[in-house]
Amino acid sequence: QLxxxxxxxxxxxxxxxxxxxxxxxxxxxxSSIHYWGWIRQPPGKGLEWxxxxxxxxxxYYNPSLESRVTISVDTSKNQFSLKLNSVTAADTAVYYCAxxxxxxxxxxxxxxxxxLDPWGQGTLVTVSS
Amino acid sequence: xxxxxxxxxxxxxxxxxxxxxxCRASQSVSSTYLAWYQQKPGQxxxxxxxxxxxxxxxxxxxxSGSGSGTDFTLTISRLEPEDxxxxxxxxxxxxxxxxxxxxxxxxx
Numbered sequence: 001q002l003x004x005x006x007x008x009x010x011x012x013x014x015x016x017x018x019x020x021x022x023x024x025x026x027x028x029x030x031s032s033i034h035y036w037g038w039i040r041q042p043p044g045k046g047l048e049w050x051x052x053x054x055x056x057x058x059x060y061y062n063p064s065l066e067s068r069v070t071i072s073v074d075t076s077k078n079q080f081s082l083k084l085n086s087v088t089a090a091d092t093a094v095y096y097c098a099x100x101x102x103x104x105x106x107x108x109x110x111x112x113x114x115x116l117d118p119w120g121q122g123t124l125v126t127v128s129s
Numbered sequence: 130x131x132x133x134x135x136x137x138x139x140x141x142x143x144x145x146x147x148x149x150x151x152c153r154a155s156q157s158v159s160s161t162y163l164a165w166y167q168q169k170p171g172q173x174x175x176x177x178x179x180x181x182x183x184x185x186x187x188x189x190x191x192x193s194g195s196g197s198g199t200d201f202t203l204t205i206s207r208l209e210p211e212d213x214x215x216x217x218x219x220x221x222x223x224x225x226x227x228x229x230x231x232x233x234x235x236x237x
Contacts, residue, residue: 047174047217047228062225063130096173103161103180103221113221115164117176117185 002027004097004120012091012127018084022097022120029078030055033110035100036080038071040093041122048093052100052112053080060112087127094122131156131220135229141237148205150232152218157198162222165194165203168231169214177216178203208234 008020022036029036037052051061053071061069065084073080084091098116105111132155142148152163163181166174176185178194181201191206205212213236218229 046230047219049226049228060224064225101179111221113162113224113226115176115179115219115221116166116174117179119173119175122173 002118006097006120006123010124012087012125013129014088014127015086018087018125020082020095022080024078030075033102037098037100038082039096042093089127092127094124096120096122130225131223131227133218133220133227133229135232139233139235141235142208143237144208144210146208148208148234150203150216152201152229154199154220158220158222162220163201164219166217167214
């Protein structure tokens with residue numbers, strides 16, 4: 001079955017760039033009916049949607065993070081990635097990647113948004129000097 | 130953005146009891162665009178319900194979702210020991226997609 005796995009540094013210094021990769025296995029990232037998303041969860045808190053990307057590179061970002069976020073995709077490696085620059089302690093969180101199952105409007109049209117399934121196991125990124 | 134408010138914050142129940150969790154949106158959400166997730170400590174969230182009332186693959190039928198407009202409900206008909214966890218609702222009809230703050234279902 002489809003599995004996602006996050007990877008990247010667990011510690012990032014303030015003002016630097018957080019970089020994570022999500023590797024998709026058990027299926028192709030090149031699907032026209034799915035997007036691929038990043039979500040984060042600060043310790044002991046709730047979930048925050050960061051953004052998502054299609055296999056062709058179309059992106060949607062949370063406006064609260066848009067100025068600092070870049071999500072990209074590498075179909076040859078079946079991976080997508082997250083970069084968050086100018087990090088502060090407030091960016092300390094568990095970062096999850098997930099497949100976005102797009103809502104189908106009908107007549108061949110899909111919403112760029114949808115529900116998240118499955119999720120990766122998550123990776124804790126701490127911002128500290 | 131569409132703010133989702135979940136209540137109660139914590140629900141203390143015994144195994145076998147019925148759990149009713151609420152998710153209220155600040156703006157109307159098409160019932161097509163509401164999902165529920167379960168999260169256990171140290172684990173990623175797991176999809177339970179999408180489209181407000183459709184169970185995800187492999188989810189037991191003791192889990193059910195309902196609602197429309199701004200008020201949605203997740204019901205667990207009879208709590209099993211493995212159901213004690215935190216539950217989140219998510220709306221995906223508007224950008225940014227947003228989550229509720231969660232309801233913790235704990236053992237009484």
